[in-house]
Amino acid sequence: MTDLIVCTALGMEARAVARGLRPAREHSRVRVVRVGMGPDRAARAAALLPPAGALAVTGFAGALDDGLRPGDVLVATEVRSGDRVWPCPSAPLLAGELARAGLRAVTGPLVTSPRVVSGRDRRALALEGGIAVDMESAPLAAAARGRPFAAVRVIVDTPAAPLLSLATMGGAVAACRTLTRIGPVLARWAAATGPRRVLLASPRSFCAGVDRAIEIVERALVRFGPPVYVRKQIVHNAHVVRDLERRGAVFVDDLAEVPELPGGAVTVFSAHGVSPAVREEAGRRGLRVVDATCPLVAKVHAEARRFAARGDLVVLIGHAGHEEVEGVLGEMPGAGVLAEDEAAVEALPASLAEGRGVACLTQTTLAADEAEEVAAAVRRRFPGAEGPRDDDICYATTNRQRAVRAVAAEAQLVLVVGSANSSNARRLTEVAARSGRDGAPLARLVDGPGDIALEWLRGARTVGLTASASTPASLVDAVVAALGGLGPLDVEERRVTEENVEFTLPKEVRP
Ligand code: SF4
Numbered sequence: 001m002t003d004l005i006v007c008t009a010l011g012m013e014a015r016a017v018a019r020g021l022r023p024a025r026e027h028s029r030v031r032v033v034r035v036g037m038g039p040d041r042a043a044r045a046a047a048l049l050p051p052a053g054a055l056a057v058t059g060f061a062g063a064l065d066d067g068l069r070p071g072d073v074l075v076a077t078e079v080r081s082g083d084r085v086w087p088c089p090s091a092p093l094l095a096g097e098l099a100r101a102g103l104r105a106v107t108g109p110l111v112t113s114p115r116v117v118s119g120r121d122r123r124a125l126a127l128e129g130g131i132a133v134d135m136e137s138a139p140l141a142a143a144a145r146g147r148p149f150a151a152v153r154v155i156v157d158t159p160a161a162p163l164l165s166l167a168t169m170g171g172a173v174a175a176c177r178t179l180t181r182i183g184p185v186l187a188r189w190a191a192a193t194g195p196r197r198v199l200l201a202s203p204r205s206f207c208a209g210v211d212r213a214i215e216i217v218e219r220a221l222v223r224f225g226p227p228v229y230v231r232k233q234i235v236h237n238a239h240v241v242r243d244l245e246r247r248g249a250v251f252v253d254d255l256a257e258v259p260e261l262p263g264g265a266v267t268v269f270s271a272h273g274v275s276p277a278v279r280e281e282a283g284r285r286g287l288r289v290v291d292a293t294c295p296l297v298a299k300v301h302a303e304a305r306r307f308a309a310r311g312d313l314v315v316l317i318g319h320a321g322h323e324e325v326e327g328v329l330g331e332m333p334g335a336g337v338l339a340e341d342e343a344a345v346e347a348l349p350a351s352l353a354e355g356r357g358v359a360c361l362t363q364t365t366l367a368a369d370e371a372e373e374v375a376a377a378v379r380r381r382f383p384g385a386e387g388p389r390d391d392d393i394c395y396a397t398t399n400r401q402r403a404v405r406a407v408a409a410e411a412q413l414v415l416v417v418g419s420a421n422s423s424n425a426r427r428l429t430e431v432a433a434r435s436g437r438d439g440a441p442l443a444r445l446v447d448g449p450g451d452i453a454l455e456w457l458r459g460a461r462t463v464g465l466t467a468s469a470s471t472p473a474s475l476v477d478a479v480v481a482a483l484g485g486l487g488p489l490d491v492e493e494r495r496v497t498e499e500n501v502e503f504t505l506p507k508e509v510r511p
Pocket of ligand 1: 207209210297365395396
């Protein structure tokens with residue numbers, strides 16, 4: 001049985017990729033097959049390929065898209081020929097791995113043509129949506145018949161520098177070097193293939209506060225028109241921010257970056273909340289504020305004000321620099337202190353609490369078990385300290401942590417989809433890592449399928465999958481789809497509870 005079959009059209013392509021595959025051949029069965037040039041030869045060779053093993057086609061290709069440059073590596077998301085289309089779902093995984101190997105990887109449709117195309121033909125294929133063209137991938141994709149398939153091509157000519165120009169000849173040497181570097185990546189891809197079970201933690205992805213915050217920006221864009229300024233990331237997710245930017249939102253770190261506009265610029269406060277000082281500044285500047293602070297964060301602000309008003313020392317358990325923490329501390333100048341861990345609590349001078357009560361609050365997105373340890377330290381340090389309330393850590397955080405624990409107990413690998421600056425996502429990853437039974441599962445935070453290192457998937461037959469409260473569900477779907485390109489996938493959901501929380505919109509954007 002062969003683990004990986006790599007097909008190329010030309011001898012020089014075969015030799016180049018075989019050089020890169022040499023180390024992999026020591027511990028896995030790899031065959032490099034020269035299929036010949038053109039779809040007919042490739043089809044004849046495809047009929048003779050071994051029946052098992054991951055199948056990849058690689059070699060040179062011509063760019064159809066003006067944005068591609070010689071040396072770019074195209075990982076086909078699908079292969080097209082005439083009316084037929086063969087999807088290549090693992091493309092984002094391969095492209096991410098190639099990028100980490102230092103190559104300029106792009107993804108997109110690859111068209112197989114029966115002949116070398118130039119001029120008008122090239123433009124016609126580009127208009128049909130292909131971004132690169134080759135002459136062999138389609139018959140090989142057709143021969144894959146359900147086995148993992150990938151088409152990875154190095155761009156050697158472009159619409160501006162077509163085949164056989166001097167630039168192309170020189171580029172072939174560099175392209176061969178690139179093929180050699182593609183070899184080990186294909187070996188890692190093949191090692192990651194195989195049947196797999198995916199356990200979807202539920203609930204996962206957007207919570208009610210994030211849904212509401214995004215809807216507020218969307219409605220503000222419709223009602224007031226762009227630009228709509230948003231102080232800080234509306235929620236901590238790079239994909240959400242990019243999408244809203246495309247639609248006319250302008251994200252700023254500081255209100256000072258919001259320009260003076262007649263009638264006041266429309267400015268949204270993010271879901272994480274702001275301190276009273278920020279509200280006052282917005283008022284002074286005459287900004288038209290729409291407040292997307294999550295009502296559950298606003299509840300912690302209200303508690304902070306209440307404790308501070310009665311003269312308490314308020315210990316806030318949370319992470320320094322997080323916007324929510326800055327906003328809550330801003331509610332209680334002179335009364336609030338931040339404690340990130342037990343050591344920070346022990347280090348608090350006893351004199352701080354002299355002659356007054358002590359209360360405790362937590363950031364809404366902490367790991368419940370860790371926060372309780374710090375809260376216990378507060379109670380030891382200051383006997384009689386009040387709080388934190390059970391629901392300071394919000395329902396969405398608690399539910400997602402329970403759900404990830406349920407899948408981590410069965411998985412060899414847990415993938416948490418979320419951005420690195422999301423507290424929620426980082427805590428989910430930590431909770432997953434602590435939750436395994438026979439040794440903790442490997443738990444990794446990824447922003448999308450391209451961040452998944454193929455090495456993690458090797459031997460991981462059960463993968464737990466979740467997403468932070470700020471991550472769109474579509475990114476989880478994208479990860480599932482990509483994993484499905486590595487072999488048969490059995491997807492099961494582990495639901496620990498139902499969520500039916502909804503928050504009303506602020507009056508400025510209410511229907
Ligand atoms: S994670 Fe919790 S506090 Fe944060 S926005 Fe969602 S519901 Fe609100």
